[in-house]
Amino acid sequence: MKKWFYRLIWIPVLVVAVLFLVANRMPVAISLDPFNADNPAMSTAALPLWFWLMAMLFTGVGLGALGMWLSGGERRSQARDNRRELKAAKKELAAMTARAEAAEKSAAAPAGEPENPHEPPKLEATNL
Structure with a gap:
């Protein structure tokens, strides 16, 4: 219509x-020239x-x-700033997520046991 x-x-x-x-x-x-129409x-x-x-x-x-x-210049500038801030926040979130996963992984596996149960334990050299 x-x-x-x-x-x-x-x-x-x-x-x-x-x-x-x-x-x-x-x-x-x-x-x-509004004053002289002829010339x-x-x-x-x-x-x-x-x-x-x-x-x-x-x-x-x-x-x-x-x-x-x-x-629209001010709005475009604000949008650029928001885009940069969002990109930085996403990077920070990815880094924090990776650290949290690493912390969970290390907390879940006891120190004396290997991470993979099918793998033989690793021998460490000690000073006597």
Whole structure:
């Protein structure tokens, strides 16, 4: 339902936009001087209207994306810090688990008996 509603709205908007851009192909100079319309001090080259409209659209999208990226900098920094902290915690947990297993293993096997009952006891040299 949502997909059909999306298409119902945006397809006609896109068709009207394309028709507008194709119908307005005459060169237009954009003037940035509001006081002298006949001989503007600041104006652009005469280019088709569709070029100026698309340039403004892409500029707006680019500036919006840049603003979103800049506003998310603090969250990205926090995510990097959290990732590093998690990695260090996982390493520490693995080391502690290995030490606990080694301690359990040494506590479970009595000192005088071999770890493997099928193995003969190891002889140790002693000084007399």
